Amino acid sequence: MTDKLKVSFISINYNSSNYTIELIKSIEKFTTVAYEIIVVDNASKENDYNSLYDYVNNDSKIQLIKNTSNEGFASGNMLGTKYASGEYFFFINNDTRLLNDASSVMLEYLNIHENISLATAKVNDENGNFSSSYKLFPSITKELFGNSIARKFSKHNFPSNKIKLDKPTLVEVVSGSCMFFRASDFTNIGGFNKDFFLYCEEEDLSKRVWNYGKEVIFLPDAEIFHHSGGSSIKSFEMEREYYISYNILINQHFNKLNVIILKLLLLFKLFRRSFKRKNGWKLFLFGLKGCPKKLSLRFN
Incomplete structure (x- = not known):
């Protein structure tokens, strides 16, 4: 050029x-x-x-x-x-x-x-x-x-x-x-x-x-x-992946006290949604486990 x-x-x-x-x-x-x-x-x-x-x-x-x-x-x-x-x-x-x-x-x-x-x-x-x-x-x-x-x-x-x-x-x-x-x-x-x-x-x-x-x-x-969602398919695994990333994000940008508060607020949100959304209970239980990185799509 x-x-x-x-x-x-x-x-x-x-x-x-x-x-x-x-x-x-x-x-x-x-x-x-x-x-x-x-x-x-x-x-x-x-x-x-x-x-x-x-x-x-x-x-x-x-x-x-x-x-x-x-x-x-x-x-x-x-x-x-x-x-x-x-x-x-x-x-x-x-x-x-x-x-x-x-x-x-x-x-x-x-x-x-x-x-x-x-x-x-x-x-x-x-x-x-x-x-x-x-x-x-x-x-x-x-x-x-x-x-x-x-x-x-x-x-x-x-x-x-x-x-x-x-x-x-x-x-x-x-x-x-x-x-x-x-x-x-x-x-x-x-x-x-x-x-x-x-x-x-x-x-x-x-x-x-x-x-x-x-x-x-x-x-x-x-x-x-x-395109909305053109390159990915919505699924329980994809929703789970979001919360894995969210946990990585707050761990890296907040102090320990704020991380604890944000994780508790996330659990409360997931609990409320568990009554209304498909896979709601599964996501809440996943949150209770701490959104472990070992379940990331990266390893599947």
Whole structure:
């Protein structure tokens, strides 16, 4: 390439090559800056991997990395960064697609604002409505009193994810489906924590950006579409995986007393839901056992 490489798109494929191909098409359609695409295949079935290989073969802008085992979202993305050369890393779910030149919008903003390390785009759902692009980090106040009260106690008075924002706005946690990082800052904070197999990676990364002294922002002029649950299947095992990750998250970011309180609040929530939801009792019993990591999908 004659132009200096600006953006490395990094995405994970796992038995969903049809989504990955649509994402690649959208990147090729809209992106105007110098870019590369790195797809890490997390040990998909042979026919799925071959479909993706046949599509990307001989495209100099695309690197397809084949993992011998499914190491999860965090580890897969970290593998992708080893092959990335861009000034910015655009971690994007394979079940999304660009709706405009989102990478240019976010790149131009971060170029001007050196205090920003991490950005996310406006995420749209199947009906063209704004979906969730940002949220709050877990806290005792949030668990006890809800998001509205928790926001009032926040230093930055972070916005509700239910309102329509039309200008760049600081947020506490970005959507894991769309994370645009200054590569140097990503490296300086240590990248993805491989302890997470699935879920809570965005909370952990966003929190570490704030702890690093930099900021996280939502940029509504950058837009993507996200299939709801396109790359994963909802099941008891997937719900269980979330609570394993949640426990890892709070253990790493809270002191012992707060961890105990948050775990008790989680048990109370699971107990209340046990009467109403499918697999409710199973999840409550799982919580009583402490959400052991040995039952993670990582080991199955």
